[in-house]
Amino acid sequence: MNWYHLCVILHLFAVALWLGHMFFWSIVVGPVTKRIEPPEAGQALRQLSGRWGGLGWPALALLILTGSVMVAYRGMTVQHFASGEFLSNPFGRVLAMKLVLVAGMIVYQWRVGHRPAPRLIVANIIAALLILALSVLMVRAPGVF
């Protein structure tokens, strides 16, 4: 195992923990605990499970760090990005789309964070789903990249 493998493992850990937290709490825990009777019990369970809400920033930092190492491992340098040369191949174009969506999620994290924003959280989840899809294409589409 080398640094690259370690980065892949850490990247997947960060994705799984951050998005797992975001998806499961938004899609399952929130709706389920709001319907538990009596409502005080649901409220208590929501509060008790509400810790670890600050996963977003540490996960983002780890994702950017490990993602940078992984991109560099594929031979992409700062010059490639500065000159726009990375857009000359399909891998680079998919990476660009992914980075735009990541930037959107960073803005969401910065401006909204854990404040209630029902519509924006849906947009944030869709962005996360698209990022996962683009990542699968980048890593696993044989012959395309």
Add this chain to the structure above:
Amino acid sequence: MDATITLYLLAIYIHILATVLWVGYSLFWTVLIGPLGRTVAPQQADHLLGLLRRALWPPMAIPVAYRLTLPGFGWVTLAILGLTGTLIALIGGIALPQYRRLFAIKLGLVFVLVLCHYWIAQRPTPKRIYLTMIVTLCVVGTSALLVR
């Protein structure tokens, strides 16, 4: 892209989504069980856990008969992981010997994970929940090595 590759990529995508949801599910129990044991009396904690285990998801939109309990949600996620994982292995293949060994380790860990979930579905205790989280992270780590 031909149909096999599309199916392969779709299987990977669904596998990753199911993984993310499973990690979220394991994390939920991990985050909840600590403060529940410290801040709530044991009898009240059992009552709250009982309410949680019987709560149905989604709470609306589909008939009650088709809704899932939280442990049921875990079982469905594991089933999706098993199905898509089988599909990925069948299409992608486990060609190199070192991957076969890693794959066997992953399968062993998945077996332990299924056992852990069976215990959590019976009665969620801190030891069972923390073990599930640790095994889950080990499976994710092994999978990351298999991808490369």
